[in-house]
Amino acid sequence: MRRFLSLSWSSAREGRLAGSNGERLASDYIVAQLQAIGAKPLPGRRDYRLPFEFTAGTRDGGSRVSIGDRTFGTEADVRALSFSDNGDVSGDVVFAGYGIVVPDGQDFGYDSYTTLDVKDKIVLVLRYFPEDADQKTRQILARYADLRYKAMAARQRGAKAMLVVTGPRSPNAGETVPMSFDTALAGSGIVAASISGPVASQIFAAIPDKTLETAQQSFDSGNPHTAGFAIPSLKISIKAAVQRETKTAQNVVAYLPATVPAGARLKPWIVLGAHYDHLGHGEAGNTLAAKEDAGKIHFGADDNASGTAAVLAVAETLAAEPRQRNVVFAFWSGEELGLIGSSAFTKGPPLPLDQVAAYLNFDMVGRMQDNKLNVQATGTSPVWARIVEQANIAAGFDLQVQEDPYQPTDVATFNASNIPALSFFTGTHVDYHKPSDTADKIDFEDLDRIVGFATAIVRRVEETSEAPQFTKVEQKMQSGGGRAGVRVFTGTIPDYATDAKGLLLSGVIGGGPAEQAGLRKGDVIVEIAGQTIANIYDYTYALDVLKIGQPAKVVYLREGKRMETTLIPAARK
Amino acid sequence: MKVLRLGIVIGLIAGPVIAQQQQTGPVYQERDFLTRVRRLTVDGRRAGEGYWSPDGKRLVFQSEREPGNPFYQIYVLDFATGEAKRISPGVGKTTCAFFRPGTDEIEFASTHADPKSKELQEAELNIRASGQQRRYSWDYDPEMDIYAYNEKTAALKRLTDARGYDAEGSYSPDGQWLVFTSMRDAYNRPLDGAEQKKLAEDPSYFAEIYIMRADGSAQRRLTSVKGYDGGPFFTPDGQHIVWRRFDETGLIADVWMMKPDGSDARQLTDFGSMSWAPYMHPSGEYIIFASNKLGFENFELFMVDAQGRKEPVRVTYSDGFDGLPVPSPDGKQLAWTSSRSGGSAGQLFLAQWNHDKALEAMKNAPLRKPAKKS
Known part of the structure; x- marks a missing residue:
């Protein structure tokens, strides 16, 4: 076990960020261990590695703004927003204040475009939301102040581009907006860029009686009747260029074939998985490192060298005994960026997913406290309670059982593929997502016990001639926390790693409104309640216009065919 | 086997019990007495009342896990295989099983002979399916009788x-x-009229302790005090029976001990709360029981010396229910029923029991205040 956990020790692996050299070195290590154990590449393959592509980052590829005879081309002056379409546009400019539109049905009238005609124009908006507005107004406006939302509002009003400036009365005054980390592969259907204070002032120079600051001030009270205005006799042109950096990461997948003819069992495959990627140096933005530790290697000993080691240890045990089913050992990459690796696996499965009897997931299993082991997703099959109980009599954990499979780990991916699944987890801790998650803090003795427990569960699944039955678990609504703004519940599970135009569903929640509307995994929602949906962000914003209990028309693509249904949103409890 | 359990207690309305902890001398924690706490049952809505086989290799318990039956059935858990096998008929309600030493018999109580059993199961399932959360109440089904099952x-x-x-x-x-x-x-x-009213409100008022031969013959009544007398167990030497006695209101209960002929009844606790489910440790030195001393719905395990000279010592420190403690035959482990894993439904738990620490804690406990005259 100690040996397997050395995945996290080497600094050369640099925190195993998906798509990095450190990740590749880590995959080499896992491959070597699998070879030593005697596990083979999947049938028909020669390599253990299953590469997949993903968007690892975005950067500006030379965006420019020309105002009259002046052209601004440095990133200090102009930078495309990470979700911008690439392209050249030119036209008249309309200043639209904060560019915020509160959807109907919020009992709060605020629409920056009420009196403006922006069709085929370029809109200039302020970043954030009115600075001096009262608390309640700020709370509401803040929900619609995201730049993606502002861009969607501009696009829906027919604008051909949106420029954003951070006003002189706001934090980060005059600075261009940094490229945000964004794994979405698609642009949002409009050219969008941020400009500096000086560039904005250059635009305002066309109006003698106004400055950017006085203009901002007039909007900062939050008064919904303050109107924007066209900038007279000024044409500007914009070139927006976003370079989306596609990287390749690799899942590592091996298997031990059944030692009896595989036909003897229904669904002859069992899959065990753990992600082996981690946060690298924290560059993807999901680090919790303290300021003084920023940029250090995130070793991820518990997250998830522990799970990786556990899967290798189970493989080592099973390799030495008769097996009734084929057992797959999968090591996912891209989990930390949004379950990308396991999603790539189930999207283009190298083995028939409907032949998988069960999936067991290990994510953070090295820091047991008080003998407590979380077993999650037990609701995915009626057999789990009994099998888990039986295996635990010998293992002796103080089990914390959770039926819910909608967990922030790869078990969610397999649940969405209707595969009975379990996930093991020893709980979070102070070193979570920090450089201090190191191997010296791993509890090896209890990690060994978890391996024994999981192995016993695998054996029990191997032995059943019938495969475990899958049960769809209704997602329990969280009370409080999460996205405070969203009040409706549609029961859709979006696929976060897709370049489809629209919202691709990676599943629907059992018993939820989407399932009742007949939607299912693989459908692409392109319109809901009259709002066009280009991507997941549009969808999120569209949720705000839905009313609880009021039927909404949904237009979606199923196998390329355009179809319609009616969805009745429920209340999020 | 005390049938009074979590459900009934929560079904009652809070009584005049004031949570108050008296702490003198050394302060103990749960981990002083219980280590390596583990959850034994996972399957089914709830489980409880686990009693050891004399060899300590198995546990007989009740669990709501029978498909199509919302009520408890009786299962034998084999620690060697991890498997739990149902031994009761599967129909109706059951409760309170116990291994008969030196034989292949296990006794338990069951209503399966009642022709209405299936009907009652359906009715309960319908109530649950309708989403109504009926507060669980143990109804003291008059059809409940005791059976001996031969393995x-x-x-x-x-x-x-x-x-x-x-x-x-x-x-x-x-x-x-x-x-x-x-x-x-x-x-x-x-x-009489008052008694009839009492029967309609709370039949447990009429509960008394009885004894019989293992074949069912020579049934004889041992107690005759108003209020629920229940949950009797022999002490390990067979010389006494420990049980719990409720007062007439059904809100205060204490631990008692008597000879198997009903003589020499003595009160071992005067704890001013609902103290029940007493079970003597195999050493014969002390009795472990459950009490809501610290809050009406917060049952914790306590222990008291076999003579009842000292104030009880607290054993568990968890929110929710901890009750029905049963030490293993070798005295080194403790099985009990707890809702510590969440929700209100209990499950069976097992832990290593620190006998020496228990003795030390009781030695340090203050003397019991003189019993009040009622």
Whole structure:
């Protein structure tokens, strides 16, 4: 076990960020261990590695703004927003204040475009939301102040581009907006860029009686009747260029074939998985490192060298005994960026997913406290309670059982593929997502016990001639926390790693409104309640216009065919 | 086997019990007495009342896990295989099983002979399916009778047939006697008006301790004090029976001990709370029990010396329910029922028991204040 956990020790692996050299070195290590154990590449393959592509980052590829005879081309002056379409546009400019539109049905009238005609124009908006507005107004406006939302509002009003400036009365005054980390592969259907204070002032120079600051001030009270205005006799042109950096990461997948003819069992495959990627140096933005530790290697000993080691240890045990089913050992990459690796696996499965009897997931299993082991997703099959109980009599954990499979780990991916699944987890801790998650803090003795427990569960699944039955678990609504703004519940599970135009569903929640509307995994929602949906962000914003209990028309693509249904949103409890 | 459990207690309205912790001397924590806490049951809505086989290799318990039956059935858990096998008929309600030492028999109480059993199951399932959260109440089904199941032959022998709830049985260490609780006193004589009202409100008022031979013969009443007398168990030497006695209001209960002929009854606790489910440690030195001393719905395990000289010592420190403690035959482990894993439904738990620490804590405990005269 100690040996397997050395995945996290080497600094050369640099925190195993998906798509990095450190990740590749880590995959080499896992491959070597699998070879030593005697596990083979999947049938028909020669390599253990299953590469997949993903968007690892975005950067500006030379965006420019020309105002009259002046052209601004440095990133200090102009930078495309990470979700911008690439392209050249030119036209008249309309200043639209904060560019915020509160959807109907919020009992709060605020629409920056009420009196403006922006069709085929370029809109200039302020970043954030009115600075001096009262608390309640700020709370509401803040929900619609995201730049993606502002861009969607501009696009829906027919604008051909949106420029954003951070006003002189706001934090980060005059600075261009940094490229945000964004794994979405698609642009949002409009050219969008941020400009500096000086560039904005250059635009305002066309109006003698106004400055950017006085203009901002007039909007900062939050008064919904303050109107924007066209900038007279000024044409500007914009070139927006976003370079989306596609990287390749690799899942590592091996298997031990059944030692009896595989036909003897229904669904002859069992899959065990753990992600082996981690946060690298924290560059993807999901680090919790303290300021003084920023940029250090995130070793991820518990997250998830522990799970990786556990899967290798189970493989080592099973390799030495008769097996009734084929057992797959999968090591996912891209989990930390949004379950990308396991999603790539189930999207283009190298083995028939409907032949998988069960999936067991290990994510953070090295820091047991008080003998407590979380077993999650037990609701995915009626057999789990009994099998888990039986295996635990010998293992002796103080089990914390959770039926819910909608967990922030790869078990969610397999649940969405209707595969009975379990996930093991020893709980979070102070070193979570920090450089201090190191191997010296791993509890090896209890990690060994978890391996024994999981192995016993695998054996029990191997032995059943019938495969475990899958049960769809209704997602329990969280009370409080999460996205405070969203009040409706549609029961859709979006696929976060897709370049489809629209919202691709990676599943629907059992018993939820989407399932009742007949939607299912693989459908692409392109319109809901009259709002066009280009991507997941549009969808999120569209949720705000839905009313609880009021039927909404949904237009979606199923196998390329355009179809319609009616969805009745429920209340999020 | 005390049938009073989490459900009933929560079903009651909070009484005049004030949470108050008296701490003197060394302060102890749960981990001083219980280590390596582990959850034994996962399957089913709830489980509880786990009692050890004399060899300590198995546990008989009740669990709501039978498909199509919302009520408890009886299962035997084998620690070697991890498997739990149902030994009760599967129909109706059951409770309170116990291994008969030196034989292949296991006793438990069951209503399966009641022709209405399936109907009642359906009714309960419908209530649950409708989403109504009926506060669980143990209804002291008058059809409940005690049976002995033979593991070798699978034969089921009926030991009681009196009208009224017969349950909460347990054997003497030599396997010759069975002590149990019965509410037959409410049915075998004419009741006056006040008693009839009492029967409608709370039949447990009529519960008394009885004893019989293991074959069901020579049934004899041992107690005759108003209020629920129940949950009797023999001490390991077979010389005494420990049980809990409720007052007439049904809100205050204390631990008592008597000889198997009903003589020499002594009160061991005067804890001013609902103290029940007493079970003597195999050493014979002390009794572990459950009490809501610290809050009406917060049952914790406590222990008291076998003579009841000292104030009880707290054992568990968890929110929710901890009750029905049963030490293993070697005295080194403790099985009990707890809702510590979340929700209100109990499951069976097991931990290593620190006997030496328990003795030390009781030695340091203050003397019991003189029992109040009632």
